[in-house]
Amino acid sequence: xxxxxxxxxxxxxxxxxxxxxxxxxxxxxIPAPTITNIIHDLxxxxxxxxxVPIENSIAGGVAETVDALQRSENVFVVNEMVLPIDHCLLxxxxxxxxxxxxxxxxxxxxxxxxxxxxxxxxxxxxxxxIEPSSSNSIAAKRLxxxxxxxxxxxxxxxxxxxxxxxxxxxxxxxxxxxxxSINETRFWILSKDINSGIKTPKNKTTVLFQTKxxxxxxxxxxxxxxxxxxxxxxIESRPAKKNLGEYLFLIDFDLHRDDPxxxxxxxxxxxxxxxxxxxxxxxxxx
Amino acid sequence: xxxxxxxxxxxxxxxxxxxxxxxxxxxxxIPAPTITNIIHDLxxxxxxxxxVPIENSIAGGVAETVDALQRSENVFVVNEMVLPIDHCLLxxxxxxxxxxxxxxxxxxxxxxxxxxxxxxxxxxxxxxxIEPSSSNSIAAKRLxxxxxxxxxxxxxxxxxxxxxxxxxxxxxxxxxxxxxSINETRFWILSKDINSGIKTPKNKTTVLFQTKxxxxxxxxxxxxxxxxxxxxxxIESRPAKKNLGEYLFLIDFDLHRDDPxxxxxxxxxxxxxxxxxxxxxxxxxx
Numbered sequence: 001x002x003x004x005x006x007x008x009x010x011x012x013x014x015x016x017x018x019x020x021x022x023x024x025x026x027x028x029x030i031p032a033p034t035i036t037n038i039i040h041d042l043x044x045x046x047x048x049x050x051x052v053p054i055e056n057s058i059a060g061g062v063a064e065t066v067d068a069l070q071r072s073e074n075v076f077v078v079n080e081m082v083l084p085i086d087h088c089l090l091x092x093x094x095x096x097x098x099x100x101x102x103x104x105x106x107x108x109x110x111x112x113x114x115x116x117x118x119x120x121x122x123x124x125x126x127x128x129x130i131e132p133s134s135s136n137s138i139a140a141k142r143l144x145x146x147x148x149x150x151x152x153x154x155x156x157x158x159x160x161x162x163x164x165x166x167x168x169x170x171x172x173x174x175x176x177x178x179x180x181s182i183n184e185t186r187f188w189i190l191s192k193d194i195n196s197g198i199k200t201p202k203n204k205t206t207v208l209f210q211t212k213x214x215x216x217x218x219x220x221x222x223x224x225x226x227x228x229x230x231x232x233x234x235i236e237s238r239p240a241k242k243n244l245g246e247y248l249f250l251i252d253f254d255l256h257r258d259d260p261x262x263x264x265x266x267x268x269x270x271x272x273x274x275x276x277x278x279x280x281x282x283x284x285x286x
Numbered sequence: 287x288x289x290x291x292x293x294x295x296x297x298x299x300x301x302x303x304x305x306x307x308x309x310x311x312x313x314x315x316i317p318a319p320t321i322t323n324i325i326h327d328l329x330x331x332x333x334x335x336x337x338v339p340i341e342n343s344i345a346g347g348v349a350e351t352v353d354a355l356q357r358s359e360n361v362f363v364v365n366e367m368v369l370p371i372d373h374c375l376l377x378x379x380x381x382x383x384x385x386x387x388x389x390x391x392x393x394x395x396x397x398x399x400x401x402x403x404x405x406x407x408x409x410x411x412x413x414x415x416i417e418p419s420s421s422n423s424i425a426a427k428r429l430x431x432x433x434x435x436x437x438x439x440x441x442x443x444x445x446x447x448x449x450x451x452x453x454x455x456x457x458x459x460x461x462x463x464x465x466x467s468i469n470e471t472r473f474w475i476l477s478k479d480i481n482s483g484i485k486t487p488k489n490k491t492t493v494l495f496q497t498k499x500x501x502x503x504x505x506x507x508x509x510x511x512x513x514x515x516x517x518x519x520x521i522e523s524r525p526a527k528k529n530l531g532e533y534l535f536l537i538d539f540d541l542h543r544d545d546p547x548x549x550x551x552x553x554x555x556x557x558x559x560x561x562x563x564x565x566x567x568x569x570x571x572x
Contacts, residue, residue, distance in 0.1 A: 132418040219508035226502035
């Protein structure tokens, strides 16, 4: 079984993939450079499954995941998993940066990671240049590669996982630097086969929709869920990509598409929709 | 008057600042490397005003702006402005990349900009490495500086404005590469003086809140707005940064804090809040 993930090796998505699929003896993990590429690889059949981050408890929703799923065809959420995140500040081995954080001139990480460590950065790395990267693990890998060629990176740091420190032979100079002690990322497992997920009695559904341009239309939709006693666990807005001020909504609610009540609920809410896309019904883990 | 903006020169925030404050004869624009720094500079009194992006019609809300405002004290939204965005693909002068987009090996831009051009990138730059940067203008500036030292950047491109092409002497190799023809970014003008904004009869208020952990609490809040005939123009969720699945909501609604109905409306909705922060009441432009 081939699974695409956000590479290179050592990313949190890589760890999430290893935890999710470790029991599969034929597992082959295929790194992709962006979330858009991960989903595209699944869409065109290069892989059997894909794993993507959907939200982090500090930095919030992953817009690229929602946008890529909206554009995709026949790609569905079949499971979710939650991974604890523990960010470390890493540097090349043998520096004295551990006791001299103020000597760090540059810190690199994915923008979602930077957003999870802003308080730490402001307090400890106030004069460092903040540099985004397409993943934490690519930042770690590049720091290792640059060091091999040029020792002039002894004042640079990256934010990544302990696993990255091992893989790329970097030294941990500060641990657990997240702005909140609880830091978790929820991942979606994607497949073209809607029946390939794990089944449990606790289920949820994710849909994307746009409401009619009428006052209070979102409130009316949420009210239908409340009247039907269906718990809505998450709502996120995304731009409709037409005019400023027009939005799509991504909602998670505790009802599987196979539940007999699903069709009736959807019939009621769809009256208020101008756009609707079912992204998946799957086992609820968070 | 000193105004902080996302630098360096040539960023869309820079253009927005020039448009907003051009009539001020004593204007001094102070570049900052991140949105967090912009707001911090205002908070500590280094500048009199600040300008920050809050949402783009294709890429969505700017999480860093909301998070930095939540952390800040005595910093308020006093105005908004909307800027049309027209992204160009830029390279060093004299290449033949215009007719050979497939020869581009790397494309750099701010992650929000990359998100606005994903279709173009997928179609035309499928084999290029996608590299995030902290602003489009820093990417343009670096490309210019690298070219001066090393001609080996003739296959690299950046996504930025026409203004950036002029400032950094780069060649426009493709124009209007946004995924949707309408592309607009809304900016907030921030100040510590809540009365420093422009006054018009069309006003709105932005607040950040967390609801009580009760079923349907968000729906009840939206219903109070509907019953009071107060139009809600935007709702965005942000993580509460405690546990996964706990959210804050950022809402815009068409009522100024000075309106006599404001207090009564807030009294009704606050019953459902566990956290509340008023970010500002200001003239509605979008």
